[in-house]
Amino acid sequence: MTQAAGSGSDFLQLRAGEAPAKGLTGWLTDGLRGAIAAGRLAPGTRLPATRQLAAELGISRGVVVQAYQRLVDEGLAGARTGSGTVVARDAAVTPRPPVDRRRTLHELRLPLSTPDGIDLNLSPGVPDLAAFPRAAWLRAERAVLDRVTAADLGYGDPGGSPRLRTALAAWLGRTRGVLAEADDILVCGGVAQGLALLAQVATARGEAAWAVEDPGSRGARDQMSHWTVRPEPVPVDEHGLCVDALIGTGLRTALLTPAHQFPTGVVLAPHRRRELLAWAAADDRLVIEDDYDAEHRYDRAPVAALQGTAPESVAYLGSVSKSLAPGMRLGWLIAPRRWQAGLLAAKHASDLGSSALPQLVLAELLAGGDYERHLRTVRTRQRARRDALLAGLRTHLPGARVRGVAAGLHLLVELPDGVDDVALAERIRRTGVLVHPLSWHRQLSGPPGLVLGYAAHPPDRLAEAAARIGQAL
Structure with a gap:
């Protein structure tokens, strides 16, 4: 050791003071091998330069060189000119159970940015991010x-x-x-x-x-x-x-x-x-x-x-x-x-x-004034999108009553009494279009409907969405 016992590195939280007096190389090799197996060092990860790690741990550089060479000999790492030592792409890693984040969000009833099977998300509240x-x-x-x-x-x-x-x-x-x-x-x-x-x-x-x-x-x-x-x-x-x-x-x-x-x-x-x-x-x-x-x-x-x-x-x-x-x-x-x-x-x-x-x-x-100029531009875009969706609904749902068209980023299609708007929204979903049944937004009983957001898609896609909704109906 060239420094006091207890010197340590942020890398893997290694502390040379924890090593046996005559087993530094084995201690360091075991620490690196265990981190690779546990997945803490993912395949392709570059290991610290030998001189840097040795200085942080307060040990001889030769110890680090030997530990790295053992990993190379075991096929857990490879030495690349100009890149140092890198964890091997095929290094054996103990698999951990995958995290199914989409399932977790679904169970918590939290929104997904793009639900599975959906290519036209007409959820209200989704803005025109491209703008x-x-x-x-x-x-x-x-x-x-x-x-x-x-x-x-x-x-x-x-x-x-x-x-x-x-x-x-x-x-x-x-x-x-x-x-x-x-x-x-x-x-x-x-x-x-x-x-x-x-x-x-x-x-x-x-x-x-x-x-x-x-x-x-x-x-x-x-x-x-x-x-x-x-x-x-x-x-x-x-x-x-x-x-x-x-x-x-x-x-x-x-x-x-x-x-x-x-x-x-x-x-x-x-x-x-x-x-x-x-x-x-x-x-x-x-x-x-x-x-x-x-x-x-x-x-x-x-x-x-x-x-x-x-x-x-x-x-x-x-x-x-x-x-x-x-x-x-x-x-x-x-x-x-x-x-x-x-x-x-x-x-x-x-x-x-x-x-x-x-x-x-x-x-x-x-x-x-840039914010207000942006709002004027967006307002023009959204008017065109609203008009496209309205035209599509008139074509494919000619008897529908549409409300809330004068402002905002969504509109409401009222449905006849007795229609199950939740079941209808599910049928529409199977066509790749996501809409909200009005019942989702109620606590009291009331007429059914569909809430359609139009901000996120250009006019041609909104016309297509209206056609698919009409097919589902």
């Missing part, structure tokens, strides 16, 4: 990296980058009518994390149930249930959430999608908005406003967010999941100020704060 503004994002990222400071890359404020919160306050105020200062905004990992934070604070306050729209997002209900909040259904009609029924529940919190109700597509009518906000203001109640796809509208005027009318009664949620990509995991939560301290503490406990660089890049896109 991601790569060039604009790259320009913004370069600009950010050119001036980012060390402090910007630290833990920072768990509520989010001040630059992004400032940009969001201005943009949401201008485009959605939101009334908020930068310090009112909490940057989170999408609407899903915003809901999780609200659920944690609500349950700590003793509010174990929320009113939800019916039909309404099954994903949101599952999220609530995970955080031990019980979803209580309130019916939706052609004017949106039935506020009289909400009042009858006796609950203090309601989650809804007023600008574009999921999945029916209706807009919360003005008289219902007034009734809802009066309900919320009367006894310090809370409306959670999920503004999930308000950027996408085609045949109607924009609908302002509820939050701008009653910022002390409404918690506003939004994200870039439908406008950029869900993989960005960037969203925002603007809650009444009496809730903000609890939410900030929950966010800090969850992850110490969202990733810094994507926040700074989004702030750059917002400040420079």
